Amino acid sequence: MTLRNGFPAVSDAADQFDIRAALRATTAQDANGNIKTGVSITAKSLTGLVTAGNGMNSDIAAFDAVTNRYGPVWLSNDGTISVKHAAAPSANSRIDLICIKQNETASPASDPTDGPEAIIVTGTPAVDPVTPATPEGALALARVTIPSTATSMTSTGVIYEQMYPFTASAGADLLFRSETEKDAWTPWEGQKCRLLDGNEYQAKSGVWVSLTQTQRIRFDRSGTPSANDEMHLSGAILPVSPAIAVISIVWVNKGAFKAQSWKATTLARMVGWKVIGSAVHSPAAENIVYEHLGKNQFAATGSGEIQYVTPGTIDIFANAWHRGCLIAPVTPS
Structure with a gap:
């Protein structure tokens, strides 16, 4: 050189x-x-x-x-x-x-x-x-x-x-014909582009993040204690700065279990996203023993895990349902 x-x-x-x-x-x-x-x-x-x-x-x-x-x-x-x-x-x-x-x-x-x-x-x-x-x-x-x-x-x-x-x-800013052409380009941090269809993106942590489209979140439940339970997870990334993840959770635990005080039960992991700030941890709506209602919550960790947390040690009976939502600032992992 x-x-x-x-x-x-x-x-x-x-x-x-x-x-x-x-x-x-x-x-x-x-x-x-x-x-x-x-x-x-x-x-x-x-x-x-x-x-x-x-x-x-x-x-x-x-x-x-x-x-x-x-x-x-x-x-x-x-x-x-x-x-x-x-x-x-x-x-x-x-x-x-x-x-x-x-x-x-x-x-x-x-x-x-x-x-x-x-x-x-x-x-x-x-x-x-x-x-x-x-x-x-x-x-x-x-x-x-x-x-x-x-x-x-x-x-x-x-x-x-x-x-x-x-x-x-x-x-x-760059212009690409298609998603395939866009994804073949290796962007530098902060680089911006748009597609011929008008959608705009910015590179964050080596990944193109949409600035104009709501993106669906993929979840991975493999290896979690709840992997065999009935679970309905739905999530989207809102194209703001920073990006915001909005997640809906419906969970039915198949078997009875004991939830330990402040020992989180991992339900799933967001694929490709991590939390970068304080999340809004939603109280869970549940059909459990009355004295525990309104105390338990869903939480999101920095690594993108979705968890169920109880402030006390409680017994959860089989086929109990738990519903809630989460809102968290995120960035590509």
Whole structure:
């Protein structure tokens, strides 16, 4: 590792790789320093850059993009260009991949030519065709399913699917097409993103937490004393800061047991969440001995355990029911 030549600088010593290294400072990166390649966000890129053209041609609208060839490479297309597909397969269907690429003959690249190129990677016909691999250094824009009956790119059965990701400036909120694309990105703490459907997220403890959607809580009861009892747990994470867990509990203990004073009975664990502050511990509504009513409660621990706590040692008869709720500030565990 070394300090790279500056760009621009009076010395004019920066080579192409120094310049690409400098351009990293302008492009969004993940927690591991990988740059956010893709197309810049415009009205057109949000609706679809790749469409059917004349005959067997596909049209690519104007765009600005960032690709990665040993560092960021900026590519610009200032008008509509066309690329031609091979004739439709004689049987079944195939998937063609439409890409852009900056070709380079100089090491460490080894392309046959220099310069930008829009290319089609022709797929293999099959009953269930698969998408061809994206060439090294290329950015996939769209995939197109072409049936054997197609005589042009506007024929029935030709399906276009926009694939290009969206780039972003350093520190800017990210835009992802899908949950799958979002979850493939390794965010740094506090990084924000949104999906094309409008839902927004922020990274907390390495996990994307929704800022706009209520999330369901999953619970794990394995290994708990109540694992074989009848239990109905329902919970949601409210998208506020900090996030709030709201949990409803209905529990019927199958067998009689003795609850020890202030010795918690663990009912379940929240999966992926821990409590970060004081929880509202709800008194349990129960059909137990009258003298103990209103004294017992449900509690949430820092590690995310849901517990039943009694202030005194009491005998709980079989098939007693216990109902209540919990509210607690939480963060991903």
